[in-house]
Amino acid sequence: MSPSAQAAVLSVSGIGKTYAQPVLSDITLTLNRGEVLALTGENGAGKSTLSKIIGGLVTPTTGHMQFNGQDYQPGSRTQAEALGVRMVMQELNLLPTLTVAENLFLHNLPSQGGWINRKQLRKAAIEAMAQVGLDAIDPDTLVGSLGIGHQQMVEIARNLIGDCHVLILDEPTAMLTAREVEMLFEQITRLQARGVAIIYISHRLEELARVAQRIAVLRDGKLVCAEPMANYNSEQLVTLMVGRELGEQIDLGPRTIGGPALTVKGLTRSDKVRDVSFEVRAGEIYGISGLIGAGRTELLRLIFGADLADSGTVALGSPAKVVSIRSPVDAVGHGIALITEDRKGEGLLLTQSISANIALGNMPEISGGGVVNSRDETALAKRQIDAMRIRSSSPAQLVSELSGGNQQKVVIGRWLERDCQVMLFDEPTRGIDVGAKFDIYALLGELTRQGKALVVVSSD
Structure with a gap:
């Protein structure tokens, strides 16, 4: 000093x-x-x-x-x-x-x-x-x-x-x-x-x-x-x-590991991702590590259809069935969700409410004839606010007013409503506090108990 x-x-x-x-x-x-x-x-x-x-x-x-x-x-x-x-x-x-x-x-x-x-x-x-x-x-x-x-x-x-x-x-x-x-x-x-x-x-x-x-x-x-x-x-x-003591570890509880849910073979895009192959089973967390710039995010974007691969295949289910994913719309249609590392730039509409952001991935469930049912939209948001323990004044609160950890919970809550079977998490705990991290870790454990296949990229 x-x-x-x-x-x-x-x-x-x-x-x-x-x-x-x-x-x-x-x-x-x-x-x-x-x-x-x-x-x-x-x-x-x-x-x-x-x-x-x-x-x-x-x-x-x-x-x-x-x-x-x-x-x-x-x-x-x-x-x-x-x-x-x-x-x-x-x-x-x-x-x-x-x-x-x-x-x-x-x-x-x-x-x-x-x-x-x-x-x-x-x-x-x-x-x-x-x-x-x-x-x-x-x-x-x-x-x-x-x-x-x-x-x-x-x-x-x-x-x-x-x-x-x-x-x-x-x-x-x-x-x-x-x-x-x-x-x-x-x-x-x-x-x-x-x-x-x-x-x-x-x-x-x-x-x-x-x-x-x-x-x-x-x-x-x-x-x-x-x-x-x-x-x-x-x-x-x-x-x-x-305000409480946190344990050193998260107990994921009893899980049943099922058959293959996601099978990636030879996925390649220019010099970013080269010949990547792996398999994730239902009820399993598959972790991906590496330095920044090593291609972790690029790999998830290829699986999700945000970028197109030069070669390789993505297959779902057991027995594995190769699917054509040319866009995120295709991926979501096949039950794949991506929780992006850039929640503010790619995951959220910051000027919109919590309700509107959670509704984004769930329009068919809350709309008819091209018109959103506001009551259903609010009910959907309330479910995820309670389930994800999102700190907010109401579903109408702007997402930009939330803390980073609560913004991340909004992104995850959107996909939980869709009941996707394969979930890709890119740095899910980046920039959030210790308590919120434990909340996210506990959620990952709960998702595996539900039989979902998780791919998690993390620097933690």
Whole structure:
């Protein structure tokens, strides 16, 4: 910790936020210069809401804040950034078709005579990139050609331009490789040395122990702990987060393994998936591991018909019967479901309600003559809200307002209504808290007891 770490740069007092119901209640915290404050808790505990209040995206219902000893009431993210409070969100805010330099200075491009001054832009970009250890990357490189880890460094570099006093990192390692995680941690150490205060939001407790000096735990919108990180081990933190002790293992219970339900032979697509063959039996979980970029997601997309294979077959049932899957519609028709790793981009309509999202895969059951029966739609959603323990105010609540774990439960609930016999899970527990992970693991066990065949890609 830097010598100036004892000086508070930010304090929040009595902060609360109410929508249809309270999501934050009486939160009081301080953030010191040069320290990393870990912010953790279950999905829906209020972490994102609190960070958005600090970052100017949400106005609190109660309480007040101070920044550098002065009253702090940002009316927008722009106002917060102007004062030096910056946020790096889980979904990076970069334009892939622009260069690194253009992304860094998108809202303040140096110009001369009405034209972009490319020489000045390049020089400024090199200086900004040097702050985050990106000296080896050409600033004229298109952002879309960079790996996720380097893209994240570009996002951090952009937020450090000008005076940055507080940096909020929201689940910063969710999409990173082990090497990229180390690169991020090195950058955090550099920022601390400069006196930048960091709020590090994550469910990965082993990471928090490495980078944070203090930890704040939220549960059900309330602050239950704000103490030195060294005071707690992982098991104690999990208990604080969920309010109960969790076992080390999930008991899948008695299962009957049936005959083959899914048989894949020689599945190939260009250089992404090469000659993959395997068999999954009813009541079985078939796990697929590997590094990011190894072809795991691409394999599931081939089985589901989201991409077309160059060669190979997919067969269902016992005896195995080869089926033609040219699209996701074909896959669903054959009883195959895919729970995608990108729930926000591919799995959900964020601007629609829970009811509408669960109904998406079940239109024949709740509609007639091209008209959706709203009563049936609501009843369907209520069943899955109860079955999946989705934290929500009502079936009409927008999916965008839910936490990551509850959004994931909505995606899974949609497919449970269809009673698919083969279910493909791509990183089902990515970016969700420990309690929600155990809920998902328990659900996988229940599905196998029902005789379903599961294929699970996971980095956990």
